[in-house]
Each structure stands twice: as structure tokens, then as C-alpha cells.
Amino acid sequence: MENSCQTIRHQINLSGRVQGVGFRPFVYRLATELELAGKVENDAQGAVIEIEGASKQTSLFLKRLQSELPPLAKIAHLEITGLPPKNDKTFVIACSKSEGARSAEISPDIAICPDCLRELFDPADRRYRYPFINCTNCGPRYSIVQAVPYDRCNTTMTKFKMCPDCQAEYDDPTNRRFHAQPDACPVCGPRLWLTDAQGRDLPGDPIRVCAELLRDGKIVAIKGVGGFHLACCADNDAAVERLRERKGREAKPFALMLGSLENARKLICLDSASETQLLDCACPIVLAPRCTDAPISRFVAPGNALLGVMLPYAPLHHLLFAEGLGALVMTSGNPSEEPLCKDNAEALERLGHLADAFLMHDRDMERGVDDSVVLAGGPVVRRGRGYAxxxxxxxxxxxxxxxxxxxxxxxxxxxxxxxxxxxxxxxxxxxxxxxxxxxxxxxxxxxxxxxxxxxxxxxxxxxxxxxxxxxxxxxxxxxxxxIQHHHAHAASCMAENGLSRAVAVVCDGTGYGTDAQIWGGEILVCERDAFERAGHLCYYALPGGDAAAHETWRPALSLTLATFETDWQQEAGTLFNEVPAQTLKFTAQRIQSGSFVQTSSTGRLFDAAAFLLGLCERNRFEAEAAMLLESVAQSYSGASPNALPPASGLLDWKPLVRNLVVGMRQGVPVPQLAYAFHSELAILLTSGALAAAQRNDITQVVLTGGCFANRLLTALMMKNLEHAGLEVFTHHEVPPGDGGLALGQA
Ligand SMILES: [Zn+2]
Ligand SMILES: [Zn+2]
Ligand SMILES: [Zn+2]
Known part of the structure; x- marks a missing residue:
């Protein structure tokens, strides 16, 4: 038996997120507490620890090393090798090695931690009201790093020389700011200022004056962690409408920032899962159902049942809300569809016509990182700050x-x-x-x-x-x-869930198929580098190319024609009255003569359904029609059919279209029709997945593609498939839409 007092030495190699997250100070404190000697240092794979002492103490160390990790640290892999004791007397933190393959993880940017927040508002603290306060548990990371290993000289903070006080904290292994690379204070660090639209300094405390401008209905460009936001008061109709006009953004919802969780609860309906998402240190925008009578301007998210809400994550945001501001619109600082603005001069040039004032600072960003967006209780749909x-x-x-x-x-x-x-x-x-x-x-x-x-x-x-x-x-x-588009979607979801073989239900707008048609409602049997198309939504003509993605009557006409053939006009009645008669006739003729590309797109099927129900004639932003359809369906509270579908590879949407058109003529309530459409589509897709699973003896199914941002469709599919005895996997940290495509391709 091993003597518990015998001196032993271990080398522990670790990979994962162990740099820039307070890992070495944690190891130092733990080792010192357990009276162990040795050292810890970063290397390019992560970190290496050598630990020497009584075997009882070293095993305790190994146990607590994993169970008491700092909040942001993650160990991906740990390898222990025995070494002969060197009779070290102390434990030290050694300096970084910069050679070797660079696989150490870079931490995402993290919202301010509770300790820093307390110091921020403590008048006795030397960083009282300092907008760039941070520590090893929080602050900017990915947005400022230029190279690995993650050391100050490899970040945009390298231009600020630390004052003696900061340096002392930085060098003290017991300090929360030990090797906090962006560490700074009012004496030595970045500073904040406010200018007008021409870049001329505005006098006064930048935070207080900025808050006043916002209260006065002005639009202010605010430089945050990953780029500029355009901000204005969310309850001010004139300000929000002006922001829409200036940004050239007709209807796409604006994201909101609120000072506290209590205030967020007044705007959106939150359950415990979505509150956890809101409070996460990634601090994403959470898309959640809006409360009736949410006290915000009607221009924030016109006609949308969901609101995108986030909490303050930069110290700067907390300081602004401490001035008593209510909900702020915080939309990314860029002209529509262009990349985010991140540099001061660039912002003045590109946003000068959009903002009345600029709240800027001189902590540069190496890259612009947009806010992340998650669905309440669902997956990430835009992966940016906090995740990347x-x-x-x-x-x-x-x-x-x-x-x-x-x-x-x-x-x-x-x-x-x-x-x-x-x-x-x-x-x-x-x-x-x-x-x-x-x-x-x-x-x-x-x-x-x-x-x-x-x-x-x-x-x-x-x-x-x-x-x-x-x-x-x-x-x-x-x-x-x-790589075929939908195969990549499937592989992305399989990779995230660690699957090597699965049936994939891939529903999205459009992707180029191996037969040169436009795919988008696919049942695939996938292995990592091969796939078989086991089923798909029946093809239909997609009239008008790119226009078909905006003008929802185009796919609606195509589907109605295919469903009712020569009777389509009688059946459709007044549904297409808003479309100019000549255009309608001409397009119908061309559909019948087969002059358009064929598609199996689920996205366009949703668009068509929204059109037929009179909900949306034009997608003013991507998926607007589908979102409207979902929110109307969610408002239906009647019973849902619970039939288990027969297995089938041919997925015919004609009964769905027929039910919509006939239902409208018979005056069936729109929410009921919208719900039935979701439910019937889920049954149709389930039947396809079931057939593929049975034929190939597979029990695991992945749901992926942009349409699975639709929570109702996802829930119905999961219920059906699980009821049929299949195991269902969805996305979590990788978007189901095209944002997750690259992972699948790799
Ligand atoms: Zn902190
Ligand atoms: Zn300092
Ligand atoms: Zn796609």
C-alpha cells in the first residue's frame, strides 16, 4: 500500500479553456493551501502543472483542481505523468512559453462579474465608475486578442503601460487580477469621451451627458465590447422611428437592453430557462414572447410577437443604466446588412449620418463581434460575442x-x-x-x-x-x-451532438442540390462524409428567382396551382386579389409551362402559407412571414391532432395547401389554420424521417436548418419522433441556420 506521507511529484498537462480565466492563480491558491510545491505555467496547448508533496495532499489537489474550477475555466483534457521529486519548497507561477503548436483555447468576451460590478459602484474603490474595469473572471478577450498565447503583449491593450498599482495586482498570484491581460485603471488605462456627429468633444461627464442625450430622444453611437451600437430610448416613438429611417431598416426588429432582470420581465415572458440564458455570462440577446402592453414604442418590433432583450454586459452599460434610463434600443452600429463598425474614425465616417453623438473609447478592438442571439429556451441563432x-x-x-x-x-x-x-x-x-x-x-x-x-x-x-x-x-x-448545403447542416448538428450516423430532417430556405435544383425540405441519411437523400418535400416551381424569397405570393401561387390544377382560380377566390392581374396571369402561365427552377424549400412553403392566410405579402426581412405564421399559430389554444403518421418517403404538401385555401374560404379562424399547418407539416416530415430510419435501421434523428428556429415546429417534431421511439437531437450552441453551416462543412 502506498504511504500517504510519501513525497511524490506529478506533471499535469491540461488543455481546454485555461488561459485568461484565472486558472493559474486558482492553481496557485489551491497548491499553497494544501502545502504543495511545484509550478504552473501556460503553454500553447493550455497549461502544465507540476505538483510535489505528500501523496494524500496531491490526490486531494487533483480532485479539487477539477471540482473547484474558476467559473470560466473548462478542462477539456487532462494527462498525469509521474516525475521524480525535486524537493521544491515553494509553489510558483512560471511565465508563458510561446513556442509549440497553438491550440490553447481563446476565451470569448465575458460580461462583467459580480465582484467587478460591486467595485464599479463603490465610491471607495480606485476603479469607482471606471468603464473598463475587469478581472480574470470577466471582461474582453476574443475582441482584443491578436495572437496566442493570450498575454497582454498579444492584445490591443499592449499600448497601455500599467501603473504601479495595476502592475502589483497583475503580478500578485493571490489577486483576482493576477495576469488579467486587459487590467487597467483610471490612471493608466483606456478612457471614455463623448463627441457630436462631427467628432467634436462634448463637455461634461460623458456618461451623464450621454444619458441626457438619450433621454432627449437623441440617437447615440456607443462603443461597447465587440463594436458600436446605435442606441435610443425604446419608449420614444420619434427616436425609434428616426433610427429606422436613418438605418434604412423598414421592419426588422431592434434588440433592446434593459437595466435589470426585473425590468426585462415587464417586456417579455420569461421562464426559468430563458432567465438563465439572459443572466448567462455570455449575455446574449434572448428572443422571447413579448408581454401584452410592453411599454415600448410600436416601431421597435412592428407586428412581431417576440422581442429580443439583453442585459447590460459592459461596465459602461451599467453606468448608463445607473443614470436611470429605461429600455434602450441597442442595434448593431452599421448601415443595414453591412459589417459592424469597430474603430473610432471608421464609426464617425460610416455612422456620422446615423447618430447624433458618439460615446467612444480608446480600447481598440481587433475584430468586431456582434451580439449573440438565442431563442428563449432554445438554440443560439446568431453566434457572436460571448460564444465565439x-x-x-x-x-x-x-x-x-x-x-x-x-x-x-x-x-x-x-x-x-x-x-x-x-x-x-x-x-x-x-x-x-x-x-x-x-x-x-x-x-x-x-x-x-x-x-x-x-x-x-x-x-x-x-x-x-x-x-x-x-x-x-x-x-x-x-x-x-x-459540400452539399443540407448535408453540411446535418453534419453540423451531428458534430454538436457527437453522432456519427443519423437521419437528418433539414428544413430551410434554399440550398443548391446535387441535381441542380433548389433543395430545402430534406430527409437525409447521413454519415460524416457521405449522405443519401432518402426523401424530400415534393418539388414545386419557384417563380421569379430572388424575388420569390421576398414576394410571398409567388410560392403561394405555385403551390395553389399545383394543388388545384385547372380549378385553382375558383378555389383561391380572392386570395390573390392584391397581385396585379397581368403579373399573376403571366406568372401562372410560366409556372404551367415549366419555365422555373424546381424547389423542395420548406422556407418558401412557410412563406406561401403566411400569404394564403393573409398574414404577410412581403418578407421585409428574412423569415418575417414564417415568424408571423408561427406567432399566430402559437396563439391557438385548441386541441392538436395526435396521429402517428405512416412512414413515407414522398412528402406531399398538397393536403396542407388544400386545407389552408379551403379553410380560408370557409372562414376557419386563422390561428387554427396556422396551427394545423404546423402540425400537418410536422406529421409529414416525421413520416419521412420514420421511413428513412426504419429502412436504414437508425434510431437517431437530428433536426437542423433555419426553419428549426421555429419553436412550434421543433416541439411538434420532437413529440412525434419521440413518440415513434426515435431519439431526437437539436442544436444548442451552434445555430440551426446557415451560421452553423461551416462546422458541418469541416
Ligand atoms: Zn471581474
Ligand atoms: Zn492602473
Ligand atoms: Zn441553409
Whole structure:
């Protein structure tokens, strides 16, 4: 038996999120408390600990090392090797090694922690009201890091030389700010100022004057953690409407920030799951059902049943709300569809016509990181600040060589897979405009530098005309691997859930199919690098190309025609009266003559249903019609059919369309029809999944694609599939929509 007093020495190699999160001070305190000697240091894989002392104490150390981790730290892998004792007398924190392969995780940007928040409002603290307070448990990370290892000289904070007080904290292993790379104070750190739209300084306390301007109905561009926001008071109709006009944003909902959870409860209905999301240290925008009579302007989210709400995450935000402000609109600081603004001069130039004033600071950002968006109780739908660049560890497979996956066209994001770790970038937005494309190309370059890999294998979408596909083709001597869009969606959900084989139900707007048609309602049998199309929604003509995504009458006409054939006009009655007669007739003729591309899109099916129910004639922003349809359906409280569908591979939507059109003519209440549509579609898709599962002897099903941001559809599908004895997997930290595509491609 081992003598519990015998002196032993272990080396512990750790990987995971152990840098920049207070890990070494924690190890130091633990070792000192247990009277152990040795050292801890960062290396490029994570951290290495050497520990020496009585074997009883060392095993206690190993146990507590894992059970008492600091809040942000995560150990992905831990390896222990025995060493001969060196008779060390003390425990030390050694300096970083910068050589070696760089796989240490970079922490996302984290909302201010309770300790810093307390100090922020403590008049006796030397950082009282200092907008850049942070510690090892909170503050900016990914937005300021330029290279790994994560040390101050590799961040944008390197230009600020620490004062003696800050330096002392930084050097003291027992201090909460030990090696807190963005550590700063009013004496030595970044500062805040307020200017008018021309960049001229405005006198007075920037926070107080800014709060006054907001209260006066002004629009202020506020530089936060990941970029600029455009802010105004959310209960001020004139201000919110002006912001809409200036930003050129007709209807897409604005996100809100509220000072506290209590205030958030007055605007949105929260359950414990969504409150947890709201309070998470990632501090995302939570999309939740709005309360009736929510005290905000009708221009914030016109006609939308959901509101996007977040809590303050930067010290700066807390200081603003301490001035007594109510709900603020906090929309990303960019002209519509363009990348986020992050630099001061750039902001004055690009946002000068949008904002009345600028609240700026000189803590630079290495990259713009948009706010993340999560569905209340559901998955992340936009992955940005607080989540990126958190990695996904693949349980089932490791890459033979590094792969760069470059995503799709809309909601773009990139992903680098190295060994079994996939690092997914922040949301990069649309690539169809020049500045979006530039940002995309720049991010690829920076991401490769940050991770110290330049993959030669590039995975891209099968679509020949995507900007990302053209980018891939422009790379010299790269090996290109085109990946079918829906296969990538499926692989992304499988990777997140550690599956190697599954039936995938993939529902989204559009993706290029292997038969050159537009897919979007797919039942796939997937392995990681192969798939079989086991079923799909029946094809229908998609008239008008890009216009079909905005004008909901186009797919509606196509589906009505296919359902009722020559009787379509009698059956449809007045449904298409708003469409100019000539256009309608001409389009109908062209559909009948087969001059349009064929599609199995679920997204356009939703659009058509919303049109037929008179809910939405035009998508003013992506998925507006589908969101309206879902919220109307959610308002239906009647019983739902609970029939288990027969297994089938041919998914015919004609009965669904028939029920909508006939139901409208018979005056069935719209919420009931909207609910029935969801329910029947879920049954249809379940029957397809069931057939594929039975034929291939598979019991695991993944639900993925942008349409699974629809909570009702997701819930109905899960119920049906589980009832049929299948195990269902959905997305959590990776978006179901095209933002998650890159992970699947890799
Ligand atoms: Zn803190
Ligand atoms: Zn200082
Ligand atoms: Zn998609």
C-alpha cells in the first residue's frame, strides 16, 4: 500500500479553456493551501502543472483542481505523468512559453462579474465608475486578442503601460487580477469621451451627458465590447422611428437592453430557462414572447410577437443604466446588412449620418463581434460575442490535416478544424455586399493567424455562385471540397451532438442540390462524409428567382396551382386579389409551362402559407412571414391532432395547401389554420424521417436548418419522433441556420 506521507511529484498537462480565466492563480491558491510545491505555467496547448508533496495532499489537489474550477475555466483534457521529486519548497507561477503548436483555447468576451460590478459602484474603490474595469473572471478577450498565447503583449491593450498599482495586482498570484491581460485603471488605462456627429468633444461627464442625450430622444453611437451600437430610448416613438429611417431598416426588429432582470420581465415572458440564458455570462440577446402592453414604442418590433432583450454586459452599460434610463434600443452600429463598425474614425465616417453623438473609447478592438442571439429556451441563432470562438470538440472524428470551412452566403461564419477541435468564428453577416465580403476575407486571414494554421483543404458550399465558393476557387493550390448545403447542416448538428450516423430532417430556405435544383425540405441519411437523400418535400416551381424569397405570393401561387390544377382560380377566390392581374396571369402561365427552377424549400412553403392566410405579402426581412405564421399559430389554444403518421418517403404538401385555401374560404379562424399547418407539416416530415430510419435501421434523428428556429415546429417534431421511439437531437450552441453551416462543412 502506498504511504500517504510519501513525497511524490506529478506533471499535469491540461488543455481546454485555461488561459485568461484565472486558472493559474486558482492553481496557485489551491497548491499553497494544501502545502504543495511545484509550478504552473501556460503553454500553447493550455497549461502544465507540476505538483510535489505528500501523496494524500496531491490526490486531494487533483480532485479539487477539477471540482473547484474558476467559473470560466473548462478542462477539456487532462494527462498525469509521474516525475521524480525535486524537493521544491515553494509553489510558483512560471511565465508563458510561446513556442509549440497553438491550440490553447481563446476565451470569448465575458460580461462583467459580480465582484467587478460591486467595485464599479463603490465610491471607495480606485476603479469607482471606471468603464473598463475587469478581472480574470470577466471582461474582453476574443475582441482584443491578436495572437496566442493570450498575454497582454498579444492584445490591443499592449499600448497601455500599467501603473504601479495595476502592475502589483497583475503580478500578485493571490489577486483576482493576477495576469488579467486587459487590467487597467483610471490612471493608466483606456478612457471614455463623448463627441457630436462631427467628432467634436462634448463637455461634461460623458456618461451623464450621454444619458441626457438619450433621454432627449437623441440617437447615440456607443462603443461597447465587440463594436458600436446605435442606441435610443425604446419608449420614444420619434427616436425609434428616426433610427429606422436613418438605418434604412423598414421592419426588422431592434434588440433592446434593459437595466435589470426585473425590468426585462415587464417586456417579455420569461421562464426559468430563458432567465438563465439572459443572466448567462455570455449575455446574449434572448428572443422571447413579448408581454401584452410592453411599454415600448410600436416601431421597435412592428407586428412581431417576440422581442429580443439583453442585459447590460459592459461596465459602461451599467453606468448608463445607473443614470436611470429605461429600455434602450441597442442595434448593431452599421448601415443595414453591412459589417459592424469597430474603430473610432471608421464609426464617425460610416455612422456620422446615423447618430447624433458618439460615446467612444480608446480600447481598440481587433475584430468586431456582434451580439449573440438565442431563442428563449432554445438554440443560439446568431453566434457572436460571448460564444465565439468557443470550440466544438468532435467526439467521433479527427481531421487528418487542418480544414478551413467557409460557410454559405447569408449569415456567414467560418470554421477551422484542426485535429478534433473545430473552432467556429463569429457571425460575419451577408457576403453579397463588398464590405461584407472584405470582412469575410479578412476574418479568414486573422483566424488562420490566431490559430497558427493555414489549411490547404477548403470546404465550401456546392453552390457555384456563392461569393464564398468564388473565394475558394481564387485560392492558389488549395484542395477544394464542395459540400452539399443540407448535408453540411446535418453534419453540423451531428458534430454538436457527437453522432456519427443519423437521419437528418433539414428544413430551410434554399440550398443548391446535387441535381441542380433548389433543395430545402430534406430527409437525409447521413454519415460524416457521405449522405443519401432518402426523401424530400415534393418539388414545386419557384417563380421569379430572388424575388420569390421576398414576394410571398409567388410560392403561394405555385403551390395553389399545383394543388388545384385547372380549378385553382375558383378555389383561391380572392386570395390573390392584391397581385396585379397581368403579373399573376403571366406568372401562372410560366409556372404551367415549366419555365422555373424546381424547389423542395420548406422556407418558401412557410412563406406561401403566411400569404394564403393573409398574414404577410412581403418578407421585409428574412423569415418575417414564417415568424408571423408561427406567432399566430402559437396563439391557438385548441386541441392538436395526435396521429402517428405512416412512414413515407414522398412528402406531399398538397393536403396542407388544400386545407389552408379551403379553410380560408370557409372562414376557419386563422390561428387554427396556422396551427394545423404546423402540425400537418410536422406529421409529414416525421413520416419521412420514420421511413428513412426504419429502412436504414437508425434510431437517431437530428433536426437542423433555419426553419428549426421555429419553436412550434421543433416541439411538434420532437413529440412525434419521440413518440415513434426515435431519439431526437437539436442544436444548442451552434445555430440551426446557415451560421452553423461551416462546422458541418469541416
Ligand atoms: Zn471581474
Ligand atoms: Zn492602473
Ligand atoms: Zn441553409
Amino acid at each position: 470562438p468557443g470550440p466544438v470538440r468532435l467526439k467521433t472524428i479527427a481531421a487528418l490535416e487542418p480544414v478551413l470551412a467557409i460557410g454559405g452566403e447569408m449569415k456567414s461564419a467560418i470554421c477551422i478544424l484542426n485535429d478534433n477541435v473545430a473552432v467556429l468564428s463569429e457571425h460575419l453577416g451577408e457576403l453579397s455586399n463588398p464590405s461584407g465580403y472584405r470582412n469575410f476575407a479578412q476574418t479568414i486571414e486573422r483566424f488562420q493567424k490566431l490559430l497558427s494554421v493555414t489549411p490547404r483543404v477548403i470546404a465550401h458550399d456546392l453552390h457555384p455562385d456563392y461569393a464564398s465558393t468564388r473565394f475558394a476557387r481564387s485560392l492558389p493550390d488549395a484542395t477544394l471540397i464542395p
